[in-house]
Amino acid sequence: MSQEQPIVSICIPVKDFDVNPLVLALLKEIRIENLKAEILVVEDGSSLAACAKNEILSLEKEVRLFNFPQNKGRSAARNYLGHMARGKYLIFIDADSIPVHPRFISQYLANIEDRTILCGGRHYSPLYKTENAKLHWIYGTKREVLQASGEDRTRFYSNNFLIEKSVFETIRFDETIVLYGHEDTLFGYLAKTKGVKSKAIENAVIHTSMETNEVFLSKIEESIISLEHIIQQRANYPKSLMQEFTLWNTFDKLKTYRLLWIIKCLALFKKPMRYSLVHFSGPLVVLDIYKLILLDTVLKKQ
Numbered sequence: 001m002s003q004e005q006p007i008v009s010i011c012i013p014v015k016d017f018d019v020n021p022l023v024l025a026l027l028k029e030i031r032i033e034n035l036k037a038e039i040l041v042v043e044d045g046s047s048l049a050a051c052a053k054n055e056i057l058s059l060e061k062e063v064r065l066f067n068f069p070q071n072k073g074r075s076a077a078r079n080y081l082g083h084m085a086r087g088k089y090l091i092f093i094d095a096d097s098i099p100v101h102p103r104f105i106s107q108y109l110a111n112i113e114d115r116t117i118l119c120g121g122r123h124y125s126p127l128y129k130t131e132n133a134k135l136h137w138i139y140g141t142k143r144e145v146l147q148a149s150g151e152d153r154t155r156f157y158s159n160n161f162l163i164e165k166s167v168f169e170t171i172r173f174d175e176t177i178v179l180y181g182h183e184d185t186l187f188g189y190l191a192k193t194k195g196v197k198s199k200a201i202e203n204a205v206i207h208t209s210m211e212t213n214e215v216f217l218s219k220i221e222e223s224i225i226s227l228e229h230i231i232q233q234r235a236n237y238p239k240s241l242m243q244e245f246t247l248w249n250t251f252d253k254l255k256t257y258r259l260l261w262i263i264k265c266l267a268l269f270k271k272p273m274r275y276s277l278v279h280f281s282g283p284l285v286v287l288d289i290y291k292l293i294l295l296d297t298v299l300k301k302q
Contacts, residue, residue: 006038008105009085009165013077014043014095016050017209022097023057029105030062037105039063040081045071075173075183078158082168090168094159096209097122107203108162115167115196117188120160120203121145133210134281135217140207142284156188156198160205167196181223182230182245189244190237213278220287224294231299251295260296267293 010026012019023039030037039060043051045068057063066084068077082090091108100123101107111118124140144157171191177183188198211219227248234241242248254260266273266289273290276282 004036006087007036008038008089008091008109008162009081009087010037010039010091010093010105011078011081011085012039012041012093012095013074013081014041014046014050014054015071016046017095018050018053019095020054020057021208022093022095023060023063025098026105027060027062029099029103033103033106035105035109036087037062038086040066040085042066042068042077042081044068044073044077073175073178073183074158074180075177076175079172079175082165082172085165088165089162090165091162092158092160093205094207096207097160097205098208100204100206104203104205107201111201111203112162112164113199115164117156117167117191117196117198118162118203119155119157119198119200120162120205121200122157122159123204123206125206125208128206128208128210130210132212133216135213135277135287136211138282139216139284139287155200156184156191158184158187159207160203161198167191170194171196176233177226177229179222179226179229180219181226183226185244186230186237189241193238213281217274217277220291221294224291224298227295228298247291247295251292251299254292263289263292263296267296 012022019041023041026039029035039062041054041057041063043054043066051067054065058065064084066080078092081092089109089112091105108118108120122140122144124137124145129137171187171194173183173187177186191198227245230245231248242252254263270290270293273286276286277290
């Protein structure tokens, strides 16, 4: 690793994924643009075979590799990378991404604003759309991409963002959230309560790893457990937390108007709904109802 102090540190948490294409794309820009930048990669409980694929990156002077023998979760991985980074600015990017713009890092640096998180967005390419991973692709294009490019331009997305290190250290991700999901929404909320705004810019990455319908649904189910954990801990956070979580907010409104009986009736069709989502990739309204059923189920155990 070069001893020259970097201006920006690119932080990439990895779990069983070949991150070479992403890192090599970033290295190409760093060298062409002569940027003062470093790339940090942490293997978060990856298998030995997966680690071996990425080990070759340690030969690159701009790259630093770290390894967690046991999976600690995305929150802990990001916090660790932020702590180890030497740059004034941090760019966090998911491992299964490829920048759309060849001057991806430069685009971020050109748009820096004081106490502002820049969110570059996500792009879903038809090249990665397959029949058994259709649900993920549909959800990504109709929900994530539209939310990031529509009226809600201040929403935080953790897959691709820049933040000043000193600001990041005042927020950090909640490491009690170990399972998949919702740690990013909570981070964005905590940033907002500290007077840090989020701003979307046109600097997207292509999401290159479409999960099968079964895996995608399993992650959705895992994310409900993460949301339940946040709900249980809500007393530890400032008020208005619920407004940041669409699913929780919807559930609470149904409860307020005594309409949860509708969800309980629909729960009779839980298995057919899941079958439809796995084998027919939707429709998304079924996924929305399915998530409400799951949330109702976990909250009843409180």
